[in-house]
Amino acid sequence: MMQGEIDGLRLCEQIKKSVNSCYVILLSGKAQRKAQQSDIDLGMQAGADVYKVKPFSPVELLTIVNNFIHSIAFASRPK
Secondary structure, three states, X not given: OEOOOOEXXXXXXXXXXXXXXOOOEEEEEEEOOOOOHHHHHHHHHXXXXXXXXXXXXXXXXHHHHHHHHHHHXXXXXXX
């Protein structure tokens, strides 16, 4: 989860602290067999809403994003 100057976990924490309402999906470059449960746990503790390890299907990722979009639309409906 390295992004040059800052790693993905720290970036996730900063986003979650500074942006009131947003979803964060962490996409790991580690192959599924190399990803440790501790990596996933750290990502979720950093505030990620979803932590996906490759390989994952594009359809699965689109479904996750669409679900987030629908959640936002539902939450912002007038009551």
